[in-house]
Amino acid sequence: MKLSLQFGAGNIGRGFLGQLFYESGYHTLFIDVVPELVEQINKTKKYPIKIVGEKTYTIFVEDISALLLSEKEKVAEAVQKSDIIATAVGAKGVSAVAEILSIGITKRLEEKFIKPLNIIICENLPEPKNTFYHEITSHLPKHLLKSFEKHIGLVEASIGRMVPIITEQDKQEHPLLVRVEEYCELPVDADAFKGDIPEIKGMKLCRPFSGYVHRKLYIHNLTHAVCAYLGNLRGYKFIWEAIEDNEIYTIAKNAGIESAKAISKLDGLPFPELEEYINDLLKRYRNKHLGDQIERVARDPIRKLSMGERLIGSAMYCLKAGITPESISIGIAGAIFYNGDDESSQKLKQIKNLNGVEGVLKEICKVEETSPLFNLIMEAIKKLKDKNWL
Secondary structure, rough: OOEEEEEOOOOHHHHHHHHHHHOOOOOEEEEEEEHHHHHHHHHOOEEHHHHHHHHHHOEEEEEEEEEEEEOOOHHHHHHHHOOEOOOOOOOOHHHHHHHHHHHHHHHHOOOOOOOOOOEEEEEOOOHHHHHHHHHHHHOHHHHHHHHHHHHHHEEEEEEOOOOOOHHHHHHHOOOEEEEEEEOEEEEHHHHHHHOOOOOOOOOEEEHHHHHHHHHHHHHHHHHHHHHHHHHHHHOOOEEHHHHHHHHHHHHHHHHHHHHHHHHHHHHOOHHHHHHHHHHHHHHHHOOHHOOOEEEHHOOHHHHOOOOOOOOOOHHHHHHHHOOOOOHHHHHHHHHHHHOOOHHHHHHHHHHHHHHHHHHHHHHOOOOOOHHHHHHHHHHHHHHHHHHHHH
């Protein structure tokens, strides 16, 4: 039986990657930091995924087990023996995971016959491959560095499946239940694999992968954020409510089109395919059964307003391509006035109260008054005020 290691048994780990591994014939060993979660996986040996949409149905992921990340020797041994590894632990968990990966990889690289190993990185980081490379190799014996580069593939992936927050009702139905949408495609960097490329259901080999990274961040994450921040201004609770508002729908779609034009020009992805991707996303946002909350998508606005991220990053990419990000700027304006309960939202509000919108643009967004984007955002704020959305 083939062995897959899944670092992170949360929404994406269970609700997406676990399903793909199971349906591809792997035994999946989940590695997590939550004792109750690990105990439950080992107790039940399976868990349900409720796929919701026009048709709602439940599938079970079986042939699973789990270890705590703190069980270092056992985890390192599993790394040494595994056929494929994936991570979905979040930025804060990368260092601890990389340290244990390095132990298992060291043992693997010291074997007489070295079998290549690929690690699929499903993390929302600016440079996932580089981050993991530096984190892992910082713990690796120097004489193994060349062997690491030859035999260990660090494969970036783009997660498109939407998995909402697990509710108490979900937990009562089954402690490991995850609700997801039907969309189940996993784009990966085709050029990053070492040795034979594993056959994994739903995995899409992409090259050049940079275009697909931009597609995910500057179209999917962008339009999702625009719906959330403008939906919040309109008093909606769910993403489906926001996208059913014709004005928000139009702004979100136009924002996606602006980015698509830039990606097509700078990355070479065909515009008709990107336009089809946008239309599919907007249709998926209408999925009421998913219960995708605006608060989930909108939280942590400081990160989402930072340079290179979904809002400012897409706008700057448009400007680089000679495209005016007018609708994207309306989304940025909505984000600046987001007033959520999370720590990031409260800090944003504090900066805005102390230094005004200009202070937010300079301090958080790194957009100076001399930038064309500065004026576009100020004009967008005026438009929202004229609509009485602010």
